Amino acid sequence: MIKSVLVTGASACLAFLLAQASTAARPSAALPQAAATPVEAKPEGLKVILLGTGVGPPVRLDQYGASTLVEAGGKRLLFDCGRGATIRLVQAGIPTSSITRVFLTHLHSDHIIQLPDLLLTGWVAQLGGPPGRTRPLDVWGPDGTRDMMSALETAFAFDIHMRRDVDEKLSAEGIRVQSHDIKEGVVLDEDGVKVTAFLVDHGPVVPAFGYRVDYRGHSVALSGDTRLSENLIHHAAGVDVLIHEGYDAVAARARTTNPALTEAVIAHHATPEQAGQVFSRVKPRLAVYSHAPATPSVMEQTRKTYAGPLEAAEDLLTIEIGDQIGVRHFVWK
Ligand SMILES: [Zn+2]
Numbered sequence: 001m002i003k004s005v006l007v008t009g010a011s012a013c014l015a016f017l018l019a020q021a022s023t024a025a026r027p028s029a030a031l032p033q034a035a036a037t038p039v040e041a042k043p044e045g046l047k048v049i050l051l052g053t054g055v056g057p058p059v060r061l062d063q064y065g066a067s068t069l070v071e072a073g074g075k076r077l078l079f080d081c082g083r084g085a086t087i088r089l090v091q092a093g094i095p096t097s098s099i100t101r102v103f104l105t106h107l108h109s110d111h112i113i114q115l116p117d118l119l120l121t122g123w124v125a126q127l128g129g130p131p132g133r134t135r136p137l138d139v140w141g142p143d144g145t146r147d148m149m150s151a152l153e154t155a156f157a158f159d160i161h162m163r164r165d166v167d168e169k170l171s172a173e174g175i176r177v178q179s180h181d182i183k184e185g186v187v188l189d190e191d192g193v194k195v196t197a198f199l200v201d202h203g204p205v206v207p208a209f210g211y212r213v214d215y216r217g218h219s220v221a222l223s224g225d226t227r228l229s230e231n232l233i234h235h236a237a238g239v240d241v242l243i244h245e246g247y248d249a250v251a252a253r254a255r256t257t258n259p260a261l262t263e264a265v266i267a268h269h270a271t272p273e274q275a276g277q278v279f280s281r282v283k284p285r286l287a288v289y290s291h292a293p294a295t296p297s298v299m300e301q302t303r304k305t306y307a308g309p310l311e312a313a314e315d316l317l318t319i320e321i322g323d324q325i326g327v328r329h330f331v332w333k
């Protein structure tokens with residue numbers, strides 16, 4: 001059974017939401033259920049799927065690497081491509097070949113490490129399934145994105161040559177990459193779908209971006225990696241859904257073996273109390289964590305500074321944004 005909840009702005013039942021967050025089924029190390037039936041993007045809707053919500057480079061089985069899918073006006077927009085993004089896409093019933101637009105918040109490895117898989121596997125037809133990608137992969141990101149994607153093409157030149165020119169004769173267009181080193185501002189404006197990049201504050205990691213997607217009067221903003229950012233608060237004004245990172249400094253300090261390093265990491269991220277301050281000032285209809293630990297402690301710390309509707313970080317959480325906001329939890333086996 002899929003658990004779902006409708007959020008209707010400020011009238012949402014906080015207690016119910018809290019109960020939802022604390023009892024939501026969690027992914028386990030067990031094998032996931034078979035991939036869902038492929039889902040077509042609906043042209044009328046704005047939908048978000050948290051593909052991976054984990055924090056940082058370490059391998060985790062319960063929360064994969066940072067990656068979020070936004071569907072708007074029939075377009076699929078992938079924000080970051082952390083570890084497991086392609087697996088989560090298939091679990092969500094979305095062919096990897098249908099992803100042709102990728103937006104990178106910054107070039108930390110935990111946000112990009114699955115890009116080679118998306119680039120190469122998305123180009124190859126799935127056995128008995130959808131065909132491979134036949135149009136270029138567009139990638140937007142900070143300075144260095146073009147160089148990185150070009151280097152990936154070089155690194156995988158043998159496979160590309162074999163499949164394109166010698167063996168399968170796959171689409172030459174499908175393996176082309178169109179990279180865009182971006183500045184703050186509108187980076188895509190097509191068929192009513194507008195994607196705006198804005199600078200956030202990830203300490204010395206400059207530039208680092210957050211993104212906002214607007215479509216037919218509805219909107220979602222993603223923080224990327226940032227400590228409390230006034231520029232984010234400015235650009236997220238009026239959004240329906242704000243997805244923000246959170247770093248549990250209390251837990252990190254309690255388990256660290258390298259306090260100096262831990263303090264440096266904390267300084268580059270937002271604590272749950274700070275994320276709560278951001279949520280309180282932006283006042284989205286729904287606040288959502290991603291790139292945050294899926295722990296009760298994070299939610300409790302957030303409640304010191306924010307009392308509105310809130311969802312914990314959870315892989316494959318689906319959020320439908322319209323007159324109402326629907327939240328659907330994935331069924332894990
Ligand atoms: Zn990160």
Ligand SMILES: [Zn+2]
Pocket residue numbers: 106108202205225
């Ligand atoms: Zn980072």
